[in-house]
Amino acid sequence: MLELSIALVLLILAAAIALWAWWRLRGFSARPHHYHENFGGDYFRGLNYLLNEQPDKALEVFLQLAEVNPDTVETHLALGNLFRRRGEVEHAIRCHENIIAKESISPAERHHAMLELAEDYRRAGLLDRAEDLYHQLAESEEGRSVALQRLLEIYQQEQDWAQATRMAERLIPLSPSEVHPLVAHFHCERATAALKESELNEARAALAAAREHHPASLRCQLLEAEILLGESQPRQAIELLTRSLQQQPELLPVALDTLTAAYRADRATLELQQLLVSWLQQRQDVSAVIALAALHQQEGNVQQAQSLLIEQLRLNPNVHLLRCLLNLLAPAEYQQLSAQLRPIVEQLCDELLTGEVAFRCRQCGYGGHDHHWQCPSCKQWDSTWPVRGVTGK
Numbered sequence: 001m002l003e004l005s006i007a008l009v010l011l012i013l014a015a016a017i018a019l020w021a022w023w024r025l026r027g028f029s030a031r032p033h034h035y036h037e038n039f040g041g042d043y044f045r046g047l048n049y050l051l052n053e054q055p056d057k058a059l060e061v062f063l064q065l066a067e068v069n070p071d072t073v074e075t076h077l078a079l080g081n082l083f084r085r086r087g088e089v090e091h092a093i094r095c096h097e098n099i100i101a102k103e104s105i106s107p108a109e110r111h112h113a114m115l116e117l118a119e120d121y122r123r124a125g126l127l128d129r130a131e132d133l134y135h136q137l138a139e140s141e142e143g144r145s146v147a148l149q150r151l152l153e154i155y156q157q158e159q160d161w162a163q164a165t166r167m168a169e170r171l172i173p174l175s176p177s178e179v180h181p182l183v184a185h186f187h188c189e190r191a192t193a194a195l196k197e198s199e200l201n202e203a204r205a206a207l208a209a210a211r212e213h214h215p216a217s218l219r220c221q222l223l224e225a226e227i228l229l230g231e232s233q234p235r236q237a238i239e240l241l242t243r244s245l246q247q248q249p250e251l252l253p254v255a256l257d258t259l260t261a262a263y264r265a266d267r268a269t270l271e272l273q274q275l276l277v278s279w280l281q282q283r284q285d286v287s288a289v290i291a292l293a294a295l296h297q298q299e300g301n302v303q304q305a306q307s308l309l310i311e312q313l314r315l316n317p318n319v320h321l322l323r324c325l326l327n328l329l330a331p332a333e334y335q336q337l338s339a340q341l342r343p344i345v346e347q348l349c350d351e352l353l354t355g356e357v358a359f360r361c362r363q364c365g366y367g368g369h370d371h372h373w374q375c376p377s378c379k380q381w382d383s384t385w386p387v388r389g390v391t392g393k
């Protein structure tokens with residue numbers, strides 16, 4: 001915070017000196033002598049107000065000081081941005097509106113000021129006004145790309161997937177490899193919402209649209225599997241999911257619930273057991289161990305479940321496995337663990353799992369208990385991956 005304040009003061013001083021020097025030169029060559037002297041005094045009066053946390057007075061001085069014209073637009077833009085960075089959005093808005101109101105500035109400068117003003121509105125939470133400005137800018141050659149990007153961010157924030165899709169589709173020609181997977185996610189969001197309402201046809205239509213943009217997306221395959229389950233076609237769901245997991249085995253924790261549901265619906269839990277066993281020969285996935293132990297337990301083979309967990313715990317110390325094992329111990333077996341040790345171990349497991357990070361964003365490092373297709377922190381899509389290790393799945 002202190003560093004930021006110092007940086008701001010330095011920035012203001014640098015801007016003041018540069019502007020003052022420029023004005024002096026200009027004043028000597030083109031203006032009456034008294035003009036630049038007044039400017040110097042007024043400028044430092046404004047600066048003084050700013051430094052003394054009196055932004056209202058400072059803004060008045062700065063706005064009167066130099067008329068907005070092609071020579072001073074940059075300075076006014078810098079001033080507006082400075083106010084915004086200080087959190088004084090109302091002053092930033094006044095400053096940027098003041099620029100836009102001038103007819104003497106070039107179209108490029110007007111677009112720049114409109115972008116800044118839209119950012120002010122966003123920061124102030126006036127999303128409607130920001131949207132209006134960005135839509136105007138999106139119609140112009142210069143502002144289109146940035147305006148569409150900002151609209152895309154706003155509509156994602158509002159979870160307005162239809163509008164987000166429209167904006168992204170206009171951005172496809174600019175960066176197809178980045179935008180196609182995004183559009184696929186927006187359609188997947190619509191498909192997920194439709195599935196929740198059991199609107200299978202609507203979900204299918206959204207999914208087909210998603211696939212056109214990203215045919216290899218695991219999310220599409222998962223949704224497809226859920227639709228197949230909804231249509232009582234579990235075998236097709238199983239084939240689809242096992243095929244996708246061969247391509248992206250690290251996503252098993254994300255797909256395992258749907259996969260298990262499909263095997264159950266197909267009354268093929270023995271087949272699921274075999275799949276999990278062969279899976280564990282290649283990869284030590286905690287989710288797969290827990291799913292297999294649960295299958296053994298449901299079939300009454302508690303001993304087998306315990307042996308599996310103990311064997312896997314030796315290979316891969318993991319708190320989920322330990323908790324699972326403790327749950328499976330019968331009262332008689334309590335004695336094997338000291339009566340005092342057990343609550344401590346249980347408490348330790350619970351505490352570890354409360355703050356557990358099972359999935360982490362590879363973009364920004366955000367961690368959480370649940371998987372997200374879009375990182376809640378940096379808003380990147382497809383950046384959240386299962387964490388391995390003591391608390392990982």
Ligand SMILES: [Zn+2]
Nearest residue numbers: 361364375378
């Ligand atoms: Zn992130």
